C-alpha cells in the first residue's frame with residue numbers, strides 16, 4: 362500500500378490530508394462468504410474512458426458486516442481507504458475541508474482535507490459510514506462528486522478539486538435510516554446492495570475462525586448457542602456477525618478469568634495492562650457455562666429488564 366505525504370499544496374495553500382484507515386488484522390478473524398455482494402461492488406466500480414464508476418450504497422441492520430466488506434475490498438486491491446463517519450452535525454463544508462488551530466508557531470490555522478477530498482485527490486476509496494444520519498443540506502455538496510462532474514467545490518479553500526481517475530465511492534446506512542436520504546443522493550447511489558444476515562453455516566464459520574484455538578469442543582458450543590438463540594428469538598438464524606462475535610468473545614473472557622484464578626489474579630492486579638489475555642488463552646477453554654452466562658448477559662438480561 363503506498364503511503365502519502367500528509368501535507369500537500371493545493372492552489373497556494375498548504376493543506377493536511379486525512380489519514381487512511383488500515384485495519385489491524387489481529388482484531389479481525391477470517392472473512393466468510395459475501396461473494397455476491399463483493400461481486401456487485403467490484404462490478405459497480407469498473408470504469409473506462411466511456412464509462413464512469415458507480416457509487417454503491419450498502420443497506421443493512423447493525424453489525425451485519427457493511428464496514429467489513431469495504432475493508433476486505435480495499436485490502437484486496439491495495440487501495441487506500443478513507444472513512445468519513447456520518448452524524449447529524451456534519452456540515453457541507455465538513456465533507457470538503459475544515460480548519461483547526463495549528464501546532465506550528467508560524468501558522469495560526471491549518472486546512473484539513475476531509476476523508477472524501479483526500480480520497481478524490483489520491484485516487485483512493487472513500488467510504489461514508491452512516492450516510493443516512495447526515496442532513497440533506499450537507500449532502501448537497503456530494504451531488505457533483507457522484508455524477509459526471511466528479512469534482513467538489515470547497516468554499517473554505519476557494520478551490521475546485523477534481524477526482525483522480527482511481528477514486529471510488531461507497532456509503533453505508535442502517536436499514537432504518539434509508540428513508541432519511543434525499544432523492545438527489547439516492548438516485549445517484551447505485552446499485553443499492555442489501556446486506557442481510559449471513560446463513561447459519563456462515564455464522565458457524567465466523568465463530569470457528571474466531572475460536573481457532575479450540576478443536577472439536579467448538580462444535581458443541583455452536584450447537585448450544587443455536588439452541589439458546591432459537592429459544593430466545595424463535596428463529597434459527599438471523600443473527601448479526603457482531604452479536605455472535607461478541608458472544609463468543611465474552612464467553613472467552615469469562616473462561617480466561619476462571620483460568621487465571623478468578624478474583625485473586627484479576628481483581629488484585631493494578632498494572633495498566635493487568636487485563637491482558639495471553640494469546641494462547643484467547644478464545645480457548647470456553648465451557649458451556651461460560652457461553653450460557655455470556656448469552657444471558659448479552660441477550661436475555663436486558664430483554665427481561667426492559668420487556
Ligand SMILES: Nc1ncnc2c1ncn2[C@@H]1O[C@H](COP(=O)(O)OP(=O)(O)OP(=O)(O)O)[C@@H](O)[C@H]1O
Nearest residue numbers: 391392393422423424425426427428429567602603
Ligand atoms: N463476512 C464476515 N466474515 C467475518 N467476520 C465478519 C463478517 N461480516 C462481519 N464480520 C464481523 O462482524 C463485526 C461487525 O461488522 P461491521 O462492523 O462491518 O458491521 P456493520 O454492518 O458495519 O455494523 P454497523 O451498522 O453497526 O456499523 C466485525 O467484527 C466484523 O469483522
Ligand SMILES: [Mg+2]
Nearest residue numbers: 427428490533
Ligand atoms: Mg458500520
